[in-house]
Amino acid sequence: MDKNVLNEHTTNFPSLLRRCQANFIDRIITYAIMAVLLYLASEVDNDNWPLKISAILMALSYEPLMVSFLCRTIGQRITGITVVSLTVDQKISLLNSFTRFGLGMILGWISFLAIHSNNERRALNDLVTDTVLVI
Template sequence: MDEIEEFEFPTLLTRIQSSVIDFGVILIIIFVFSQLSDSINFPDWIRGFALLFVFILYEPTLQTLGGTIGNRIKGINVRKNQDVERKINFFQALIRFIVKVLLGWVSFLTIHNDYRKRAIHDLVAGTVMLPSKK
């Protein structure tokens, strides 16, 4: 028996809730940074880098560290599909994020047809979403 079969895979609703939480976190970060950058008068390049980090690097960076804030609140995380004990690397996280952004909600169409509930971005990146270990 495959060791992964013992898991109760996160539902689509749980994954969407995690994404909504992360979107809220990103909005809060942008708001706080914009208030801070206005009061300190940061150069435009610093503002641009901060936006790049928040929009493009937030999810891949936190995924490699164990999960985004939304993942942690919802009790889920992303692991390597072939070895669920291992966290994903930054390259996998970045590929996963790019495919997820490019396909949008379409990426989730495969969840109900896959016994591991893997979305298209999981299939492409070689990842699986699992409940966090307590």
């Protein structure tokens, strides 16, 4: 791990509980965005499935976009978590953010199994994308 990147941040790493709290808040926000976009898509054309799929994809883009541009989601901000890249001294790239999110979605709770096996409490999706969550 590149300690220089972490020197700018506190070296406290969030617990599993704190990560779950942030994740819960972000899921509520994602589902609310999805509900609004699907409602609007239905109002435009109820039989237009590509429009509905686009609405779902836009809602699912909430977390990767927030992490890439602001280094945290609303849930992470409320719980005091910031996502940091270990390989570069800057924000996480959009591609890396989508990869991190996608792996987290695919692996689900399995991703969290690695949290207690490393000092930085990094989940599997963090290990793959060279990211770490800090407080």
